[in-house]
Amino acid sequence: MxxxxxxxxxxxxxxxxxxxxxxxxxxxxxxxxxxxxxxxxxxxxxxxxxxxxxxNKTRQLEYLFADILASGADTVVAGAYTQSNWCRQMAAACARLGLSLHLILLHGQKGAKLQGNLLLDRLMGAEVEIVDLDTMEKLQPLIDQRADELRRRGREVYVVEPLGLxxxxxxxxxxxxxxxxxxxxxxxxxxxxxxxxxxxxxxxxxxxxxxxxxxxxxxxxxxxxxxxxxxxxxxxxxxxxxxxxxxxxxxxxxxxxxxxxxxxxxxxxxxxxxxxxxxxxxxxxxxxxxxxxxxxxxxxxxxxxxxxxxxxxxxxxxxxxxxxxxxxxxxxxxxxxxxx
Ligand SMILES: Cc1ncc(COP(=O)(O)O)c(C=O)c1O
CATH class of the missing domain: 3.40.50.1100 (Rossmann fold)
Incomplete structure (x- = not known):
């Protein structure tokens, strides 16, 4: 070889x-x-x-979810756009692995209408908040804020940083x-x-x-x-x-x-x-x-x-x-x- x-x-x-x-x-x-x-x-x-x-997200999440499970988290907080494939596949992985998922989603081109990926996120049990920011580069503070709230309620939280290394x-x-x-x-x-x-x-x-x-x-x-x-x-x-x-x-x-x-x-x-x-x-x-x-x-x-x-x-x-x-x-x- x-x-x-x-x-x-x-x-x-x-x-x-x-x-x-x-x-x-x-x-x-x-x-x-x-x-x-x-x-x-x-x-x-x-x-x-x-x-x-x-x-493509399925292959990527195989390694990310190994890290999530190893951290002992019971809750994942993440975000992107309302029609994000990343978030839809994350919702599926959370459902399969018995974790809760909180998504902060940018309104983007297709907004809050319950269709496509957003429909699937909700169907698979993700908690969704939709915000009107102009770029994903501004999403991180809102995700951190949600993670802190959940920690105060006793959750073990794993934050997936939208653009984190x-x-x-x-x-x-x-x-x-x-x-x-x-x-x-x-x-x-x-x-x-x-x-x-x-x-x-x-x-x-x-x-x-x-x-x-x-x-x-x-x-x-x-x-x-x-x-x-x-x-x-x-x-x-x-x-x-x-x-x-x-x-x-x-x-x-x-x-x-x-x-x-x-x-x-x-x-x-x-x-x-x-x-x-x-x-x-x-x-x-x-x-x-x-x-x-x-x-x-x-x-x-x-x-x-x-x-x-x-x-x-x-x-x-x-x-x-x-x-x-x-x-x-x-x-x-x-x-x-x-x-x-
Ligand atoms: C269908 C599809 N193709 C390609 C990409 C780009 O993948 P990456 O962000 O890993 O480069 C994405 C990302 O969301 C996607 O959903």
Whole structure:
């Protein structure tokens, strides 16, 4: 076995993990989409990880919930947007593991209407408060305040900091591990791939960049960002990847360049559907019966379509598209699809 792979497997085996995901997720070709775009495209189906409609968060939460359980907590406090997939999958993990969950959610584009992910959060028993802040970067003090109140009521609380390095590193481990799975599937497919496209904001591309680098997999990573934050994504993601490498005791390091981040497909702002994302979502639905989500994966596919049209993916190159899930949010975007 390659020494990089053996080191990585050994380092991951030392990390506490609560199994939550149905893995390996399939890797399969998208024949009609490939024909339409003139490039061979395969999809890695992380929308099928299984926890309350699946998605990339399941792999990430396996390591985070190991930390939560080890802390002795009976209550988790976390937050993001009302249509957050992270919070929906956290609600599912809390339900499965018998923990209570308090969510402080930003109103965002889709607000308080009980639909999509917010509906599922409530269905799975999360206590939800919706607040009207303009960015997730301002959420932390409200989460800390709620945690203090709960502690005063005798709860053992674990705070998941929305942009905290610990949560990001633990989450990134899920995608370092996914790289081992992907490497095996690539080998088994007997096919040479050139590019890996993903929609990533922090943990997922950090784990992917580190995993690819540690395994020396010659895949060019492209990270389509769904969001603009104060720190440019490439820099921040490399910082998380390198903190994850340190956490694992690996000597390998990731540069911002390796992350391949682009902020070109966000559109006006996070959570706002774009024309390019709409085209991508319809292409996959109508050519493949493959359902993307409007906030993340449709924007990543819009990036891939545009890169193909611009010749950034050459005719003789093959692509893996990581479907990171998020599909429950689609039901909150019914009116944006233009079908009515
Ligand atoms: C469907 C989907 N894809 C991609 C991402 C980005 O993942 P990360 O924040 O781990 O980079 C998210 C994050 O919420 C998501 O829900």
């Amino acid at each position: 390659d020494p990089g792979r053996a080191d990585l497997e050994a380092a991951l085996a030392r990390q506490p993990r609560v199994p939550l995901a149905h893995v390996p997720t399939p890797l399969h070709p998208l024949r009609r989409l490939s024909e339409a775009l003139g490039r061979e495209i395969w999809v890695k189906r992380d929308d099928m990880t299984g926890l309350a409609f699946g998605g 610990r949560a990001n590193v633990l989450g990134a481990l899920g995608y370092v591990r996914a790289c081992l799975e992907l490497a095996e599937q690539i080998e088994a497919s007997g096919t040479r791939f050139h590019h890996l496209y993903n929609c990533g904001a922090n943990m997922q591309p950090a784990g992917l960049a580190l995993g690819l680098e540690a395994l020396r997999l010659p895949l060019h990573l492209v990270t389509v960002s769904p969001i603009r934050w104060s720190i440019p994504r490439g820099e921040d993601i490399a910082r998380i990847a390198n903190a994850t490498a340190e956490h694992l005791g690996l000597s390998v390091r990731v540069t911002p360049h390796r992350v391949g981040a682009t902020e070109d497909y966000i559109g006006p702002e996070y959570g706002v559907f774009t024309d390019a994302a709409r085209e991508a979502l319809f292409l996959c639905a109508r050519l493949e019966g493959l359902i993307l989500d409007p906030v993340y994966t449709a924007k990543a596919m819009a990036g891939l379509v545009d890169h193909i049209r611009k010749g950034l993916v050459r005719e003789d190159e093959r692509v893996i598209f990581l479907h990171s899930g998020g599909t429950p949010a689609l039901f909150a975007y019914a009116e944006d699809l233009g079908l009515a």
